Amino acid sequence: MIDVIRKLTIKEQRTVLRECQKVIQYAPLSRMTMPTGADFQYLCTSAGDYGLISDRKGYRYVSKNPITGLRFPAIPTLIHQIALEAAQSCALRIRPETALVNWYDEDSQLGLHQDRTESTDAPVISISIGDDCVFIVGGPQRSDPRRKITLKSGDVFIMGAEHRFVFHGIEKIVPGTAPSTLGLKQSGRFNINIRQVYH
Numbered sequence: 001m002i003d004v005i006r007k008l009t010i011k012e013q014r015t016v017l018r019e020c021q022k023v024i025q026y027a028p029l030s031r032m033t034m035p036t037g038a039d040f041q042y043l044c045t046s047a048g049d050y051g052l053i054s055d056r057k058g059y060r061y062v063s064k065n066p067i068t069g070l071r072f073p074a075i076p077t078l079i080h081q082i083a084l085e086a087a088q089s090c091a092l093r094i095r096p097e098t099a100l101v102n103w104y105d106e107d108s109q110l111g112l113h114q115d116r117t118e119s120t121d122a123p124v125i126s127i128s129i130g131d132d133c134v135f136i137v138g139g140p141q142r143s144d145p146r147r148k149i150t151l152k153s154g155d156v157f158i159m160g161a162e163h164r165f166v167f168h169g170i171e172k173i174v175p176g177t178a179p180s181t182l183g184l185k186q187s188g189r190f191n192i193n194i195r196q197v198y199h
């Protein structure tokens with residue numbers, strides 16, 4: 001199962017945007033480092049019981065934010081509900097334990113990777129808010145053929161079941177494509193990536 005399964009209304013998109021802004025006030029966005037030592041090309045933070053961090057030691061989930069020393073803020077209600085409904089509508093189950101909040105500016109990219117830091121095969125649900133992006137999706141092997149999907153503001157996307165571990169990435173952001181009524185004051189894209197972390 002890999003698909004855009006619904007589109008949020010502009011009202012819902014505005015609520016999700018406000019919720020992201022609240023999350024990042026409490027748990028600021030930061031630029032992490034990959035285990036290779038290279039910087040991420042986008043900013044991120046987390047909400048939920050656990051947050052994803054990365055540095056020279058690798059990718060892992062932690063229950064306290066290393067920047068603030070505090071727990072991560074709760075997953076906002078609407079985001080939690082969207083994730084549960086998305087999984088249910090595909091006959092899949094998720095217990096949302098983290099919502100990664102990624103911010104891409106107009107030059108950000110995310111290289112081809114698999115989401116493998118979780119010890120469960122529950123689906124990953126993603127919400128896009130802001131400018132369009134060109135999302136690349138391949139197969140379970142890095143060398144598998146790839147295709148491009150444009151993810152637009154309000155798209156709720158799921159990667160689950162046989163597609164849970166496919167390679168994917170963000171080729172580019174398309175500046176100036178966010179809905180004018182969204183109220184996002186700069187070009188860029190939020191991605192909210194909701195995951196179950198443990199079995």
Ligand SMILES: O=C(O)CCC(=O)C(=O)O
Pocket residue numbers: 100102110115126135151168169170191193
């Ligand atoms: O921004 C997206 O749509 C995907 C983000 C992603 O793949 C990740 O955070 O692992």
Ligand SMILES: [Mn+2]
Pocket residue numbers: 113114115168
């Ligand atoms: Mn990913």
